[in-house]
Amino acid sequence: MGIEFRHVRKTYPDGTTAVEDFSVTIPSRSTTVFVGSSGCGKTTLLRMINRMVDPTEGQILIDDEEISGIEPVALRRRIGYVMQNSGLLPHRTVVDNVATVPVLTGTPKAKARQEALGLLDRVGLDRSLANRYPGQLSGGQQQRVGVARGLAADPNILLMDEPFGAVDPIVRDELQQELLRLQRELGKTTVFVTHDIDEAFLLGQQVVILQRGGVIAQIGSPQEILANPASDFVADFVGAKRGKRRLTAEEQGAGDDVLLVDAAGYPAGVISAPDGRLALSNSGPLSRSVSNKTDQAGDA
Amino acid sequence: MSWVWSHLDLIWSSTLAHVALCVPAIVLGFAVSVPLGYWASRSAGARGVLLTLGNILYTIPGIALVVLVPVVLGLPILNPVNVTIALLVYAVAIMVRSAADAFASVSADVRGSARAQGFSGPQLFWRVELPLAGPVLLAGVRVVSVSTISLATVAALVGIPSLGGFFTDGFQRSFLTEIITGLVAVLLLAAVFDVAIGLIGRALMPWNRRQRLSSAAAASFTIPVPQTGGR
Numbered sequence: 315m316g317i318e319f320r321h322v323r324k325t326y327p328d329g330t331t332a333v334e335d336f337s338v339t340i341p342s343r344s345t346t347v348f349v350g351s352s353g354c355g356k357t358t359l360l361r362m363i364n365r366m367v368d369p370t371e372g373q374i375l376i377d378d379e380e381i382s383g384i385e386p387v388a389l390r391r392r393i394g395y396v397m398q399n400s401g402l403l404p405h406r407t408v409v410d411n412v413a414t415v416p417v418l419t420g421t422p423k424a425k426a427r428q429e430a431l432g433l434l435d436r437v438g439l440d441r442s443l444a445n446r447y448p449g450q451l452s453g454g455q456q457q458r459v460g461v462a463r464g465l466a467a468d469p470n471i472l473l474m475d476e477p478f479g480a481v482d483p484i485v486r487d488e489l490q491q492e493l494l495r496l497q498r499e500l501g502k503t504t505v506f507v508t509h510d511i512d513e514a515f516l517l518g519q520q521v522v523i524l525q526r527g528g529v530i531a532q533i534g535s536p537q538e539i540l541a542n543p544a545s546d547f548v549a550d551f552v553g554a555k556r557g558k559r560r561l562t563a564e565e566q567g568a569g570d571d572v573l574l575v576d577a578a579g580y581p582a583g584v585i586s587a588p589d590g591r592l593a594l595s596n597s598g599p600l601s602r603s604v605s606n607k608t609d610q611a612g613d614a
Numbered sequence: 615m616s617w618v619w620s621h622l623d624l625i626w627s628s629t630l631a632h633v634a635l636c637v638p639a640i641v642l643g644f645a646v647s648v649p650l651g652y653w654a655s656r657s658a659g660a661r662g663v664l665l666t667l668g669n670i671l672y673t674i675p676g677i678a679l680v681v682l683v684p685v686v687l688g689l690p691i692l693n694p695v696n697v698t699i700a701l702l703v704y705a706v707a708i709m710v711r712s713a714a715d716a717f718a719s720v721s722a723d724v725r726g727s728a729r730a731q732g733f734s735g736p737q738l739f740w741r742v743e744l745p746l747a748g749p750v751l752l753a754g755v756r757v758v759s760v761s762t763i764s765l766a767t768v769a770a771l772v773g774i775p776s777l778g779g780f781f782t783d784g785f786q787r788s789f790l791t792e793i794i795t796g797l798v799a800v801l802l803l804a805a806v807f808d809v810a811i812g813l814i815g816r817a818l819m820p821w822n823r824r825q826r827l828s829s830a831a832a833a834s835f836t837i838p839v840p841q842t843g844g845r
Contacts, residue, residue, distance in 0.1 A: 361730075364730060366726070366729065366730055387732050387733075387734045388732075390729070390730055390731065390732035391731070391732035395727070395730040395731060397723070397726075397727055397730070399723055400727075401723050401724055401726065401727025401728075401730075402724075402727075403724060403728065403742060403746075404724065404746065404821060405745045405746060405748075405819065405821040405822070406821070407821075414731050415731055415732055418731070418732055418733065418737065419732075447821045449821075463731070473730075
């Protein structure tokens with residue numbers, strides 16, 4: 315079950331190889347993040363799942379069915395797709411953008427619009443925005459509409475290509491939290507592409523760190539990767555090498571909180587320490603109850 | 615002015631004749647140019663050939679084309695269709711370039727995202743690319759409309775009724791009022807067409823109008839507007 319890449323290779327006619335030999339299994343109902351610098355082939359891999367790009371060699375299976383046998387247009391309509399800069403249709407209102415795929419698959423317009431309004435609620439958008447055009451929304455609002463559109467046909471799979479790459483850090487935080495909430499509520503099989511390792515560790519149950527040519531540098535949970543980077547490349551990429559993730563407690567001030575600093579001495583967060591004893595996590599590292607993203611670094 | 619009042623009938627019938635020559639040329643020119651322009655926007659080779667051909671056609675003098683068309687097509691020299699066909703040639707020559715630019719202006723992001731949502735090829739054209747090419751197509755049609763209305767005056771030189779008749783007749787009789795009347799009528803007609811086409815565009819593309827309004831409003835209050843996906 316889930317999505318399976320089997321020895322996938324992509325060579326373009328001009329001879330460049332985007333992906334050399336990529337095999338990975340993406341489990342159902344969880345989030346897998348492909349993370350790497352530009353040119354690592356992460357977007358190409360993502361676009362292979364809905365046949366926007368066809369591999370030169372190898373197979374991709376969704377729930378054990380080879381997708382090369384599925385008609386691309388039909389396949390795309392059952393897979394949600396969210397991209398950077400939202401990719402919304404500028405000539406359609408918000409509600410019509412969200413209703414895009416249901417209308418394409420023959421749902422009557424009135425019904426599709428009605429359901430689209432429910433999706434706006436779901437992604438935290440006010441219904442008063444329904445009749446605006448995308449150009450009248452903020453970047454963050456556009457991305458929310460993009461997510462709502464991706465969910466409109468109730469797909470089992472959601473592909474997200476750097477969806478939060480172009481919004482400011484505060485809005486990005488909000489959107490990431492929304493996505494975590496949606497993921498808890500809906501349990502889609504989500505494949506998320508990003509170049510931001512913090513985002514990868516925050517959102518991914520499984521993180522695939524890619525090197526040039528779609529070579530897997532390491533694959534595992536954020537905990538596994540942070541605790542045991544497989545190579546210098548990974549250690550460098552996740553920031554362990556630069557000491558960004560190795561935190562030490564500063565001397566306690568007047569309150570109960572102790573300041574944590576990274577190896578370079580920059581403040582990274584605080585930890586509560588009543589009576590000089592550091593608080594221990596009792597909810598496990600995956601709960602993400604602390605909004606500071608460096609919370610996972612407590613393991614390191 | 616008294617000449618104008620006593621010849622209102624003639625002015626009106628010449629205007630109608632002029633419109634009858636121009637409208638089919640503008641409409642057909644649009645219909646022919648859209649697929650050609652789309653083709654040109656998809657293939658660099660087609661673009662080169664079509665735009666060069668357009669330029670060459672446009673350099674043919676108007677009077678030569680009006681005389682040539684009946685010879686080539688075997689139509690009687692006094693058939694108004696000759697003029698309309700000549701106008702159509704010029705309309706396409708101008709409009710193909712506009713149409714090619716119009717389709718090239720559609721954001722690759724939007725097109726790619728629409729494909730990823732599951733638009734089929736024809737759906738992508740009719741529901742995404744054609745509407746989004748609309749504003750640039752509209753600008754092209756406006757140029758074609760003005761140029762066609764002004765060019766159509768050559769019909770008078772081959773004896774076909776149009777507003778150009780006031781020029782030829784006025785020159786022959788050295789009668790300035792008649793020439794100015796023709797000139798004003800052509801300008802007015804071109805203005806009416808331009809406004810009408812603009813209104814049609816506004817009705818067909820409400821998204822374009824509102825977006826412009828909102829960015830204008832935002833600019834006047836200096837509120838930073840988030841950029842859309844299109845670049």
